[in-house]
Amino acid sequence: MKAYINNKAHEIKGNESILQFVRRIEGQESIPTICHATNLEDFGSCRLCSVDIARSKDGDKKVVASCHTPVSEGLYIYPNSKRIQKLRKNIMELVLSQYPENELKEDKDKLPTEFQKTIQSFGEIDVRYEKKSISEIINKTIDKDFSHPYIKADFLQCINCYRCVRACDEIQGQFVLSMMGRGNKNHIIKGADVNFAVSDCVSCGACVQTCPTGALQDKYETKIQKADKTVRTICTYCGVGCNLEVKVRNGDVVGIEAPIDAEVNTGHTCVKGRFAWEFYKHPDRLDVPLIKKNGKLEEASWEEAYKVISEKFKSIKNEFGADAIAGISSSRCTNEENYLMQKFFRIVLGTNNIDGCARVCHAPTAYGMQKAFGTGAATNSIADLEYTDCMFVIGANPTNAHPVTGAKIKQQAMKGKTLIVVDPIQTELAKYATYHIQLRPGSNVAFLNLMAYYIIQENLVDKAFVEKRTQGFNGFIDEIKKINISQLEAVIGVNKDYIKEVAIAYASAPNAMEFHGLGVTEHYQGSKTVMLLANLAMMTGNIGRKGVGMNPLRGQNNVQGAADMGVQPNQGAGYLDVTSPDVQAYYHDFYETEHPKEVGLKIPEMFEAGRKGDLKAMWIMGEDVLQTDPNTCQVEKAIGKLDFLVVQEIFMTETAAKADVVLPASSFLEKEGTFTNGERRVQRVNKVVEPIGNTKSDGQIVAEVMNAMGYNQPQYSAPKVLDEIAAIVPFFKGITWERLGKNGLQWPVLEDGIDTKILHETEFKLGKGQLHFFNFKNSPELEIHSEKYPFILTTGRILQHYNCGTMTRRTPNKELVKEDVLLMNPIDAKNKKIETGDKVNLFSERGQISISVEVSDKVKEGVLFTSFHFPEVGINYITSSVEDEESLTPEYKVVAVDILKL
Numbered sequence: 001m002k003a004y005i006n007n008k009a010h011e012i013k014g015n016e017s018i019l020q021f022v023r024r025i026e027g028q029e030s031i032p033t034i035c036h037a038t039n040l041e042d043f044g045s046c047r048l049c050s051v052d053i054a055r056s057k058d059g060d061k062k063v064v065a066s067c068h069t070p071v072s073e074g075l076y077i078y079p080n081s082k083r084i085q086k087l088r089k090n091i092m093e094l095v096l097s098q099y100p101e102n103e104l105k106e107d108k109d110k111l112p113t114e115f116q117k118t119i120q121s122f123g124e125i126d127v128r129y130e131k132k133s134i135s136e137i138i139n140k141t142i143d144k145d146f147s148h149p150y151i152k153a154d155f156l157q158c159i160n161c162y163r164c165v166r167a168c169d170e171i172q173g174q175f176v177l178s179m180m181g182r183g184n185k186n187h188i189i190k191g192a193d194v195n196f197a198v199s200d201c202v203s204c205g206a207c208v209q210t211c212p213t214g215a216l217q218d219k220y221e222t223k224i225q226k227a228d229k230t231v232r233t234i235c236t237y238c239g240v241g242c243n244l245e246v247k248v249r250n251g252d253v254v255g256i257e258a259p260i261d262a263e264v265n266t267g268h269t270c271v272k273g274r275f276a277w278e279f280y281k282h283p284d285r286l287d288v289p290l291i292k293k294n295g296k297l298e299e300a301s302w303e304e305a306y307k308v309i310s311e312k313f314k315s316i317k318n319e320f321g322a323d324a325i326a327g328i329s330s331s332r333c334t335n336e337e338n339y340l341m342q343k344f345f346r347i348v349l350g351t352n353n354i355d356g357c358a359r360v361c362h363a364p365t366a367y368g369m370q371k372a373f374g375t376g377a378a379t380n381s382i383a384d385l386e387y388t389d390c391m392f393v394i395g396a397n398p399t400n401a402h403p404v405t406g407a408k409i410k411q412q413a414m415k416g417k418t419l420i421v422v423d424p425i426q427t428e429l430a431k432y433a434t435y436h437i438q439l440r441p442g443s444n445v446a447f448l449n450l451m452a453y454y455i456i457q458e459n460l461v462d463k464a465f466v467e468k469r470t471q472g473f474n475g476f477i478d479e480i481k482k483i484n485i486s487q488l489e490a491v492i493g494v495n496k497d498y499i500k501e502v503a504i505a506y507a508s509a510p511n512a513m514e515f516h517g518l519g520v521t522e523h524y525q526g527s528k529t530v531m532l533l534a535n536l537a538m539m540t541g542n543i544g545r546k547g548v549g550m551n552p553l554r555g556q557n558n559v560q561g562a563a564d565m566g567v568q569p570n571q572g573a574g575y576l577d578v579t580s581p582d583v584q585a586y587y588h589d590f591y592e593t594e595h596p597k598e599v600g601l602k603i604p605e606m607f608e609a610g611r612k613g614d615l616k617a618m619w620i621m622g623e624d625v626l627q628t629d630p631n632t633c634q635v636e637k638a639i640g641k642l643d644f645l646v647v648q649e650i651f652m653t654e655t656a657a658k659a660d661v662v663l664p665a666s667s668f669l670e671k672e673g674t675f676t677n678g679e680r681r682v683q684r685v686n687k688v689v690e691p692i693g694n695t696k697s698d699g700q701i702v703a704e705v706m707n708a709m710g711y712n713q714p715q716y717s718a719p720k721v722l723d724e725i726a727a728i729v730p731f732f733k734g735i736t737w738e739r740l741g742k743n744g745l746q747w748p749v750l751e752d753g754i755d756t757k758i759l760h761e762t763e764f765k766l767g768k769g770q771l772h773f774f775n776f777k778n779s780p781e782l783e784i785h786s787e788k789y790p791f792i793l794t795t796g797r798i799l800q801h802y803n804c805g806t807m808t809r810r811t812p813n814k815e816l817v818k819e820d821v822l823l824m825n826p827i828d829a830k831n832k833k834i835e836t837g838d839k840v841n842l843f844s845e846r847g848q849i850s851i852s853v854e855v856s857d858k859v860k861e862g863v864l865f866t867s868f869h870f871p872e873v874g875i876n877y878i879t880s881s882v883e884d885e886e887s888l889t890p891e892y893k894v895v896a897v898d899i900l901k902l
Ligand code: SF4
Pocket: 235, 236, 237, 238, 239, 240, 241, 242, 265, 268, 269, 270, 271, 272, 273, 274, 401, 402, 403, 404, 405
């Protein structure tokens, strides 16, 4: 198919608009635009992109907006005819009649904005219309708005291109920005014409990135303009894995933008990824090794620190054996670093006592999905949201915890797709949901069994899929038929007919995608819930093609990668069973040394062994267990009884303060390696700035400790370690540093570099998918304590902070949210005579804390919710030691508590 530009024929590619077609052939500058942005829907409002078109060479010409007119076979396009030039000039005159004079002057300290470049492309423009600012036209002062910690607004520079309004609507779905007034009185407002700070803005910065004039700016815009380097890397916060373009000036980070060509985030980020980067140069950064002498941590050299560590580890190993030492690796670190950490414990020390912070979040996902499918990872890609008909979100609050994915789900819901939200809290997504099951915390298994019951009863099972691809269905049906519906309905606290409607909606959708988070895993029956979710997908044939599947939303940036690298005590690199003789032989051949055979300790078992005095030493990399692990008093006892503790950190955390040796590590901006996001995408983390002070990357530290212990580990290089990983982890076989390119590869990656977007297309790793049945069991926490402590406390994240807040609390995000608060239902609040802002004592069998209350109908009667980002609250002093029965993941989501007004 061909079309003509100035009578010359050119090939048409795909469904191009005229603008895309002409710009592809004649270059970006060939047609000027104002309202067009590649990551927004075509709008056709400014008309600057107008071109002349004709059906034949000498045919009648007509003017169309090229951005939203498709190019078609045989079309004749004249992008710069005389009348088009005249039209564009007139448009520019009208726009400039409201544009401030001073912004037209060249400023040698600033690079021209996109709009200023467009003006320059016209040469001299003599504005024939009356020049009046928008303030003059509407007879109201449009003040600059500096109320937001990251965004500056000066709407006198606004040219009404609507790009910020559309970015807010189309990308984030927040609808904060809108237009007010008609004709030339048209102007942008925030919320109900308020300032940013009090608007509903979620600070994603999509408006800032798209604004062509600087009317909306990053607070560091002037520095960003002068950046001397831009480095593409991956966000360090959640498992979405957004690509970032980090702007650097004189060796310092000055700002972050989002690359439009990023497959994961197409020019979008959340407030954390775009703005919360200043922690990396916060004065609190640890920048020199510390060794405890006479009870005090004192500065030391790296050599001294390595000497102490190697001597201590060797003497403990000699006296008590390697199993007296344990390590906790970190999902915040790269694959290469996690790989080396587990290699240190297994190959250098000779113990499988290595675990990671996945234990406190997604270990049940890995376990349950492996039991059901053979592979413990997301089956599909987030891009599949475009192809799904039904989104089933259970135990996850993605607009807070996985914001870029959350925004995509919200967009699909607003387009009319079925959204089912299963959550005890009225999350933001719940407001957009077709169905919200506001179940009692801890009743997921009861709910999923009822779903399965109704799917079977309504004859909505995909029999062909079940017969061909699964096993265990007959036994499952027998058990499901025995469930007591009324009893389960009472447990869940939601009408069974409504649950039936949800079951029908999910099972009858042509393509349904499941998403789950920590509201599934951090439960007594967490692994079982994961397996029941897998049942639903298999029963309805929602596996193995676009727009379906089971997609765990991974909490930390590299929780998937850490597990892939062998950061668990039962499986080594590549999820190989450490007790299998074949695996032993495989590892032995590779490392040319013995590999430990006994399954090691999981984190809770490490603490138990510590309390008993059986565990003598620990090396904790990038985790503040004293703040994040449950039942803090018990963790304190374990840590207190160790003979030797090494902590590798970027800040002096509660745990680091107890260490015998503190190793100062680099942040993600100061190192290279790879992170694997929640859709199995291995992406390159590139070094943006040099390590602060005397810090080193975690990988370099581990490699140097290996050498100090006498193991010959080559000098640390992330690409070289990646080669070693590709040689030992079967599903990394085709991965090389170069092949990862800009957008990474989704494992398994074949030898020739071909990656995998969808798992289990024709068969499961297990061969056939395995269905399981489990009866609902109440959490022991509620069984034992609910009489004395009648409320159920459940916890989760908020948008502005990340986990224990070590990083986000050291950025201006703390101006956005200053404290954790407790949500309490209005009826409960009235009964307890508590009002918003009151301080209360929250107490459980383990202890008590004090916290401020917000009265809210986001929680049902009897349920309380809080986040856990601020150490002052110390929420884990009251959480319990109940664990998921299979993976020992703590049950953070169900705590029996009572409350007393202070
Ligand atoms: Fe970072 Fe997640 Fe936000 Fe993306 S959504 S910018 S990965 S925190």
